[in-house]
Amino acid sequence: MHNIFIIYTGGTIGMVKDEQTGSFVPFDFELIARNLPDLSRLNYKLTVHSFTPIIDSSNMNPTVWIEMANIVKQNYEHYDGFVILHGSDTMAFSASVLSFMLEGLQKPVILSGSQLPIGEIRTDARENLMTALEIASAQVNGTSLIQEVCILFDNKLFRGNRSFKYNSAKFEAFRSPNYPVLVEAGIHLKYNNEALLDNRYKQFILHTKLDDRVAVLKLFPGMNANTIRTILNSDVRSIVMETFGSGNTTTDEWFLDLLKEAIDKGKNILNISQCKVGSVELGRYETSQGLKSIGVLNGYDMTFEAAVTKLMYLQGEFEDQKDVAYWIEKDIRGELTVND
Numbered sequence: 001m002h003n004i005f006i007i008y009t010g011g012t013i014g015m016v017k018d019e020q021t022g023s024f025v026p027f028d029f030e031l032i033a034r035n036l037p038d039l040s041r042l043n044y045k046l047t048v049h050s051f052t053p054i055i056d057s058s059n060m061n062p063t064v065w066i067e068m069a070n071i072v073k074q075n076y077e078h079y080d081g082f083v084i085l086h087g088s089d090t091m092a093f094s095a096s097v098l099s100f101m102l103e104g105l106q107k108p109v110i111l112s113g114s115q116l117p118i119g120e121i122r123t124d125a126r127e128n129l130m131t132a133l134e135i136a137s138a139q140v141n142g143t144s145l146i147q148e149v150c151i152l153f154d155n156k157l158f159r160g161n162r163s164f165k166y167n168s169a170k171f172e173a174f175r176s177p178n179y180p181v182l183v184e185a186g187i188h189l190k191y192n193n194e195a196l197l198d199n200r201y202k203q204f205i206l207h208t209k210l211d212d213r214v215a216v217l218k219l220f221p222g223m224n225a226n227t228i229r230t231i232l233n234s235d236v237r238s239i240v241m242e243t244f245g246s247g248n249t250t251t252d253e254w255f256l257d258l259l260k261e262a263i264d265k266g267k268n269i270l271n272i273s274q275c276k277v278g279s280v281e282l283g284r285y286e287t288s289q290g291l292k293s294i295g296v297l298n299g300y301d302m303t304f305e306a307a308v309t310k311l312m313y314l315q316g317e318f319e320d321q322k323d324v325a326y327w328i329e330k331d332i333r334g335e336l337t338v339n340d
């Protein structure tokens with residue numbers, strides 16, 4: 001019999017309609033259990049930890065992430081796998097940050113939820129939860145098949161730090177365009193073995209320091225210089241700069257001067273693309289050559305969610321900006337592919 005630990009944080013899966021306002025509001029795990037009598041028929045021993053309060057995932061934050069990571073660590077030895085029920089809106093941020101906090105994970109940590117509440121007739125909650133539980137318990141000779149933080153949605157298991165929420169209306173809410181799907185659930189569960197992380201020979205280490213001094217500069221043609229200056233001068237250690245195409249920006253001198261000034265003051269500027277598919281290639285075009293020479297960092301094909309949370313994690317780990325700059329360009333949990 002498999003032992004699975006469920007962490008219930010909230011999200012649509014367990015919401016009910018407030019009669020007065022007509023909005024969906026979070027409800028306790030009892031609602032899920034009541035609507036899923038099959039849970040008790042499963043060949044699993046389930047332990048449920050509910051967060052207080054249960055939250056819509058728009059209210060997720062580093063304190064809750066640290067609590068989640070601690071719960072995994074405290075129960076790590078006694079369970080075969082972990083399923084975290086979570087709202088889909090910020091699920092990719094939580095999955096990304098947990099992947100950094102839980103180094104050398106040798107058991108599955110699967111985040112899932114649903115687009116329709118469990119009480120609705122056409123709900124996707126049942127399938128998502130059942131499939132997440134099945135994958136969380138999958139082992140060969142006592143070794144977990146999945147040894148990383150993932151997202152399970154609409155019959156697909158994705159690497160958490162490669163995923164983003166791309167659709168708020170379809171059951172297919174997530175995609176992972178720069179990394180293959182890890183498991184496809186049809187009649188059989190099809191594992192993409194070559195794409196899975198193998199942490200068997202690593203040590204499991206919990207990291208719980210996160211430094212949220214991160215800002216975002218999303219560029220658009222004609223962006224006002226004062227706005228850019230304000231963002232670059234904000235009280236942060238790193239700035240995620242979302243650029244065009246394969247990492248391009250205007251070549252205007254004032255713009256490069258502003259970036260250089262910020263870098264000289266000790267800020268890290270990380271270049272990731274506004275495109276969801278493909279990678280930053282610094283120097284491919286003249287329009288990114290200048291960035292490379294002033295020390296803008298390469299985010300390669302990282303998702304926005306992975307970039308922001310990886311910076312929080314690295315800043316928590318390292319006081320020296322140079323260490324953060326060094327590690328942000330390295331693949332540490334399967335979150336990026338270096339292409340140069």
Ligand code: ASP
Pocket residue numbers: 010011012013055056057058086087088089090113114115
């Ligand atoms: N607003 C919800 C949340 O993220 C949406 C969902 O669960 O799908 O908590």
